[in-house]
Structure formats: structure tokens, C-alpha cells
Amino acid sequence: MVDITETGLTKKRMRIMGLDYGAKTVGVAVSDPLGISALPLETVFRRKENHLRRTFARIIQLIDEYDIGTIVVGNPLHLDGGIGERAKLTQEFADRLAERTQIEVVMWDERQSTAYAERELETQQVRGQDRKQYVDQVAAAFILQGYMDYMKFKEEEQND
Numbered sequence: 001m002v003d004i005t006e007t008g009l010t011k012k013r014m015r016i017m018g019l020d021y022g023a024k025t026v027g028v029a030v031s032d033p034l035g036i037s038a039l040p041l042e043t044v045f046r047r048k049e050n051h052l053r054r055t056f057a058r059i060i061q062l063i064d065e066y067d068i069g070t071i072v073v074g075n076p077l078h079l080d081g082g083i084g085e086r087a088k089l090t091q092e093f094a095d096r097l098a099e100r101t102q103i104e105v106v107m108w109d110e111r112q113s114t115a116y117a118e119r120e121l122e123t124q125q126v127r128g129q130d131r132k133q134y135v136d137q138v139a140a141a142f143i144l145q146g147y148m149d150y151m152k153f154k155e156e157e158q159n160d
Contacts, residue, residue, distance in 0.1 A: 014069025017062065018144025019097075020110065020136050021073060021090045023049045026059070027136025029144045030066050038144035040137035052093070056100055063101060071103055074110030074143040108147045110139070 018038055020027035026044040031037070044058045062068070073094040076086045091107065098105040 015066050016070045016072060016144060016148065017059075017066065017068045018072045018108075018140040018147070019059070019074065020140040020143055021093050022136060025136045026055055027138070027140035028059070028062060029137060029141035030062075030068070031144065031148060035148065038141040038148060040134065040141040043133065043136045049089070052096070056097065059097065060101060063103065068103065071097065071101070071105045072108045072144050072147045073097070073105055074139070075107040076110055106147065108143055110143045 015033070016031040016035070018027075018029040024046055028041045028044060029038045030041050032039055041062070044055050046052070046055050063071075071094075073090060076084075076090055078084050078087075094105045094107060
């Protein structure tokens with residue numbers, strides 16, 4: 001990502017990664033090089049929820065490959081905003097990820113992201129059987145896009 005400063009010089013900005021953490025999958029998305037849009041990347045699969053060694057290893061590979069500077073993890077709050085068991089497990093995952101990577105990890109409200117992802121894949125006429133393969137990474141892109149849009153809005157608000 002390149003950022004043009006007031007002096008006309010450029011500096012490299014790191015990309016942002018979005019994660020949709022589930023019981024047996026982690027959907028992964030990354031920001032585009034300009035930091036405008038979120039792009040679904042892949043789904044990391046595992047056999048059991050607590051078997052995370054390979055999951056962490058793959059995420060770390062992607063962090064290096066895409067020059068990630070911030071990670072946004074979807075926080076699966078209840079519709080009323082309450083914190084349930086899934087949100088607690090996701091927070092534990094995010095804490096372990098931050099510890100392993102030494103990268104800022106931000107929790108972001110992901111309510112309805114999977115439903116939006118399902119609808120988007122349906123709109124794109126992705127077959128039901130294939131949808132399972134992509135839904136988590138598309139949900140990660142929705143999570144990441146929401147975070148990036150909010151950060152852009154916040155930045156514009158500060159500049160006004």
C-alpha cells in the first residue's frame with residue numbers, strides 16, 4: 001500500500017487482515033494494496049476446534065506474504081450485544097494470535113457477517129455445495145470491509 005504525504009513523498013503502509021474464526025475453520029481476507037476494499041483470500045480448515053498449531057502457522061505465513069500490519073478478528077456477539085461462549089473462544093484465539101505474531105489484533109463486531117456472506121454467494125450463483133468452501137472467507141471480507149470503512153470515516157471526521 002502506498003500513502004502520498006503532504007510532501008509528495010511516499011511511505012509504505014501495511015495491509016490489514018480480516019479473520020472469521022469458527023469451530024473448524026478460519027476465513028481469511030486481506031485489504032487490497034490501496035486499502036480501499038477487502039478481498040476474500042482463503043479458508044483455513046482444521047479437524048478439531050482446539051487444534052490450532054497448523055492454523056496459526058498458516059496465518060503467520062499469510063501475514064508475511066501480504067505484509068500485514070493489523071489483524072481484525074470478527075467478534076461473534078449475540079444480537080443483543082451479549083458475550084456468549086463463541087465470543088469467549090474467539091477472544092482467546094485473538095489473544096493467542098496477538099501473542100504469537102506481535103501484531104495489533106482488533107476485535108470487530110461480526111454480527112450477521114456469515115448471513116451476508118451466504119446471501120452474496122447466493123447472488124453470485126455459487127452452488128450450495130461450493131458455498132461452504134467460500135462462506136468463511138467472504139464473511140472475513142465483510143468483517144474487514146466494515147472495519148476499514150469505519151476507520152476511513154473516523155479519519156475523515158478528524159480531518160473536518
